[in-house]
Amino acid sequence: MSLPLESLRAASDKHPKPAHLHFQYGTAGFRTLGSTLDSVTFKVGVIAALRSKKLDGKTIGVMVTASHNPEPDNGVKLVDPRGEMLEASWEGYATTLANTSSTEEFLDALDQFVKTLRIDLSKPSRVVYGRDTRPSGPALVAALEDGLSAIGAEIRDAGVTTTPILHYLVRASNYKGTKDSYGEDSSEGYYEKLSSAFKKLVAGKSALPPLIVDCANGVGAQAVAEFSKILGDKLKLIPVNDDLSTPGALNNACGADFVKTSQKIPPSLTSVLKPGQRACSLDGDADRLIYYYLDERGQFHLLDGDKIAALVAAFIVELVKNAGLEHEIRVGIVQTAYANGGSTKYLSQRLPVKCVATGVKHLHHAAEHYDIGVYFEANGHGTVLFSSDTLKTLAEHQPSTPAQSTALGHLTNLTQLINQTVGDALSDLLLVEVVLAHKSYSGFEWDSLYVDLPNRLVKVAAPRHLFKTEDAERRLVSPPGLQAKIDELVRRYEAGRSFVRPSGTEDVVRVYAEAMVRAQADELAFRVAGLVYDETGGDPSQRPAEFL
Ligand SMILES: CC(=O)N[C@H]1[C@@H](OP(=O)(O)O)O[C@H](CO)[C@@H](O)[C@@H]1O
Numbered sequence: 411m412s413l414p415l416e417s418l419r420a421a422s423d424k425h426p427k428p429a430h431l432h433f434q435y436g437t438a439g440f441r442t443l444g445s446t447l448d449s450v451t452f453k454v455g456v457i458a459a460l461r462s463k464k465l466d467g468k469t470i471g472v473m474v475t476a477s478h479n480p481e482p483d484n485g486v487k488l489v490d491p492r493g494e495m496l497e498a499s500w501e502g503y504a505t506t507l508a509n510t511s512s513t514e515e516f517l518d519a520l521d522q523f524v525k526t527l528r529i530d531l532s533k534p535s536r537v538v539y540g541r542d543t544r545p546s547g548p549a550l551v552a553a554l555e556d557g558l559s560a561i562g563a564e565i566r567d568a569g570v571t572t573t574p575i576l577h578y579l580v581r582a583s584n585y586k587g588t589k590d591s592y593g594e595d596s597s598e599g600y601y602e603k604l605s606s607a608f609k610k611l612v613a614g615k616s617a618l619p620p621l622i623v624d625c626a627n628g629v630g631a632q633a634v635a636e637f638s639k640i641l642g643d644k645l646k647l648i649p650v651n652d653d654l655s656t657p658g659a660l661n662n663a664c665g666a667d668f669v670k671t672s673q674k675i676p677p678s679l680t681s682v683l684k685p686g687q688r689a690c691s692l693d694g695d696a697d698r699l700i701y702y703y704l705d706e707r708g709q710f711h712l713l714d715g716d717k718i719a720a721l722v723a724a725f726i727v728e729l730v731k732n733a734g735l736e737h738e739i740r741v742g743i744v745q746t747a748y749a750n751g752g753s754t755k756y757l758s759q760r761l762p763v764k765c766v767a768t769g770v771k772h773l774h775h776a777a778e779h780y781d782i783g784v785y786f787e788a789n790g791h792g793t794v795l796f797s798s799d800t801l802k803t804l805a806e807h808q809p810s811t812p813a814q815s816t817a818l819g820h821l822t823n824l825t826q827l828i829n830q831t832v833g834d835a836l837s838d839l840l841l842v843e844v845v846l847a848h849k850s851y852s853g854f855e856w857d858s859l860y861v862d863l864p865n866r867l868v869k870v871a872a873p874r875h876l877f878k879t880e881d882a883e884r885r886l887v888s889p890p891g892l893q894a895k896i897d898e899l900v901r902r903y904e905a906g907r908s909f910v911r912p913s914g915t916e917d918v919v920r921v922y923a924e925a926m927v928r929a930q931a932d933e934l935a936f937r938v939a940g941l942v943y944d945e946t947g948g949d950p951s952q953r954p955a956e957f958l
């Protein structure tokens with residue numbers, strides 16, 4: 411069987427590539443200004459169908475979202491059969507195909523691609539897709555559908571949904587009716603699976619005070635509303651920034667990225683959030699979660715991905731021990747260089763901790779090496795993975811006391827509550843709430859697990875292609891000599907740490923620094939930023955005033 415060239419040609423002619431633009435499948439798929447993505451999304455439709463054929467007709471997912479980016483941005487990414495990120499080698503193929511400049515070039519490249527990868531075109535192809543609430547979404551989905559129908563894929567439109575629900579649907583549809591079944595293959599199935607696990611986990615615990623949820627004016631609002639309906643009194647959620655109709659509202663001065671980056675509450679919460687009350691923020695596609703509270707003096711306290719990892723890991727370790735499984739099940743943590751030094755110190759005194767390069771796929775793969783792997787990026791993206799051996803151990807273990815039996819039951823329910831395909835703000839929110847309910851913690855007690863070192867993240871407009879790193883991005887190997895100068899600066903600061911890496915999602919170089927006190931962390935970050943700027947030929951007349 412050969413490619414349906416006529417229908418592909420006709421469809422491709424309707425989606426010409428904008429000249430002069432180069433597209434790159436990066437850490438978050440293709441992501442840029444939504445108005446430039448028509449041709450890319452069309453081609454992604456074709457690629458998704460081919461990926462499905464290559465994998466014997468397994469369902470592949472496509473999500474149209476730009477997460478926490480400003481509203482005019484959009485993006486498109488592929489989801490592999492187990493609900494995980496697209497296999498790395500295909501990122502390169504997707505990039506090559508997306509950059510073909512004419513229909514003929516695209517068709518030639520496709521033909522070549524099918525031959526090189528020996529894709530059997532007679533296999534079926536199945537694709538499920540969804541989008542977030544961005545105004546550019548419907549037109550991009552239409553382009554995607556053009557690609558899918560040109561190649562004759564079997565399609566399913568999941569509509570406006572969160573990224574983690576789309577990942578769930580992919581996994582659920584591929585493992586339906588098997589021993590690895592992941593739940594009912596629908597959004598209702600997702601809500602039902604998580605809610606029922608949550609209810610079992612908090613049974614008999616007194617209800618926590620209501621939780622304020624900043625929905626970033628995005629699709630997370632929809633999921634919060636659904637959970638509120640099912641959970642009722644078990645967990646009272648107070649949605650704020652759940653406006654899905656005002657243009658420009660998405661991620662604007664709200665959401666997880668705003669809170670983490672600016673280290674303050676969204677202005678819209680000023681009159682809502684009372685001292686001591688806990689609140690959280692989702693991002694625009696609801697795969698990141700950040701908690702926080704204000705103390706009696708109105709001081710802001712951030713409970714970020716590192717704090718979530720510490721809370722959750724401690725709880726799981728305790729359950730494993732109480733279930734009598736501490737010799738069978740090894741719990742480990744995966745972090746990136748952005749993890750706060752305070753968290754790394756606290757966690758490494760208790761558990762194996764591994765540091766990997768930025769980007770969820772790196773964390774996810776490293777976490778798969780533990781029996782139970784807890785991974786979170788400091789920005790609030792993360793989840794917990796249970797290996798198949800661990801699931802088997804949990805299913806077969808014979809508890810010898812009622813206490814062991816209770817702990818085992820909790821662990822089993824956690825495997826249902828946690829979305830193991832990808833970081834999921836709503837699943838993580840329920841998980842955090844379970845732990846807080848079990849421990850009777852307020853934000854204050856949770857925050858007291860360890861003290862965060864003051865830190866600062868700075869963007870530098872420098873040619874990022876010049877920057878190469880090693881040691882999980884903690885050290886620069888290029889530009890030559892720069893790392894030695896950074897080391898020299900860092901030595902002058904108590905508990906100082908700083909690293910520089912090229913961003914994978916924005917055209918900038920990122921500088922991170924932390925130190926014992928706030929002023930020193932800021933000073934170190936701005937000194938390193940100045941160094942990076944000057945050493946890579948930054949224009950002195952454009953040098954940001956805060957750089958030292
Ligand atoms: C410092 C930071 O938060 N970096 C983010 C950001 O990557 P950069 O490569 O730093 O642009 O976007 C990634 C995708 O969402 C996310 O995985 C990562 O943590």
Ligand SMILES: [Mg+2]
Pocket residue numbers: 477478693694695696697698
């Ligand atoms: Mg996101």
